[in-house]
Amino acid sequence: MSEPSKHDFKEPRVWRIQHLAQAKLANRKLTMLTSYDALTARIFESAGVDTILVGDSYGNVQLGYDSTLPVTIDDMERATAAVARATSRPLIIADLPFGTYEASPTQAFESASRLMRVGANAVKLEGGTARTSSVSLLTSSGIPVVGHLGFTPQSENTLGGPRIQGRGTARNRLMEDALALQEAGACMIVLELIPAHVAREITNALEIPTIGIGAGPDTSGQVLVWSDMAGMTEWTPSFAKRFAELGAALENAASTYCQEVRDGTFPTPDYYYAE
Numbered sequence: 001m002s003e004p005s006k007h008d009f010k011e012p013r014v015w016r017i018q019h020l021a022q023a024k025l026a027n028r029k030l031t032m033l034t035s036y037d038a039l040t041a042r043i044f045e046s047a048g049v050d051t052i053l054v055g056d057s058y059g060n061v062q063l064g065y066d067s068t069l070p071v072t073i074d075d076m077e078r079a080t081a082a083v084a085r086a087t088s089r090p091l092i093i094a095d096l097p098f099g100t101y102e103a104s105p106t107q108a109f110e111s112a113s114r115l116m117r118v119g120a121n122a123v124k125l126e127g128g129t130a131r132t133s134s135v136s137l138l139t140s141s142g143i144p145v146v147g148h149l150g151f152t153p154q155s156e157n158t159l160g161g162p163r164i165q166g167r168g169t170a171r172n173r174l175m176e177d178a179l180a181l182q183e184a185g186a187c188m189i190v191l192e193l194i195p196a197h198v199a200r201e202i203t204n205a206l207e208i209p210t211i212g213i214g215a216g217p218d219t220s221g222q223v224l225v226w227s228d229m230a231g232m233t234e235w236t237p238s239f240a241k242r243f244a245e246l247g248a249a250l251e252n253a254a255s256t257y258c259q260e261v262r263d264g265t266f267p268t269p270d271y272y273y274a275e
């Protein structure tokens with residue numbers, strides 16, 4: 001019998017949770033971008049992205065924080081609702097922010113249900129074996145859960161900053177965490193900043209798909225923070241390819257606008273009503 005190929009995968013009209021595992025089985029790579037607002041979510045849906053992550057990178061990207069830690073459930077609720085209003089095809093995954101799920105499964109349920117009510121199709125939380133009871137409660141309560149292992153930004157203070165995880169014997173711990181999340185019912189796992197061979201081993205050991213960021217080419221799909229992908233800022237992490245230079249293009253548009261307003265070349269008669 002031949003290996004499943006991506007040609008066996010029927011592209012869904014609307015992405016639902018079962019399509020994630022089906023895509024992995026058919027070797028059809030999954031695409032995910034972050035979005036925190038209706039404007040970009042609409043564009044990413046038109047571009048054909050499979051899943052949108054309303055990540056807590058919202059804090060760094062749009063709210064001006066230097067980490068994800070200050071992001072609140074109110075922030076995530078508003079961003080998730082905006083993305084949900086603007087899209088109908090991609091699967092929407094919303095991050096549970098720091099301090100809203102770690103204390104107990106009940107706390108996790110209360111926070112997750114707020115994000116589901118405004119339009120998330122799944123929630124993402126960081127951590128492995130320590131989170132399995134929350135993952136079980138959420139999945140058995142009708143809330144699909146995406147795990148997040150490797151460099152987990154909410155733990156940057158214990159991890160000592162954005163550093164590669166899972167090197168050497170730490171690989172075994174990552175593998176245990178991934179298997180435990182799957183066993184607890186997680187539908188997918190984000191693997192961030194880990195060696196490519198470890199990401200490959202974990203992906204091969206799991207039935208559920210993995211989504212990589214700085215984890216090499218052999219995960220079931222890839223995720224990037226949209227502003228990194230689009231080149232919105234001067235600095236981008238080394239693992240994030242800049243697929244455009246939108247920051248420079250926007251700056252150029254804004255500065256041309258200012259110049260034309262100041263020198264009176266905008267608005268010309270094309271842009272106003274004489275009567």
Ligand code: KIV
Nearest residue numbers: 034055056057190223
């Ligand atoms: O919040 C986020 O953008 C994330 C990605 C880095 C995976 O969790």
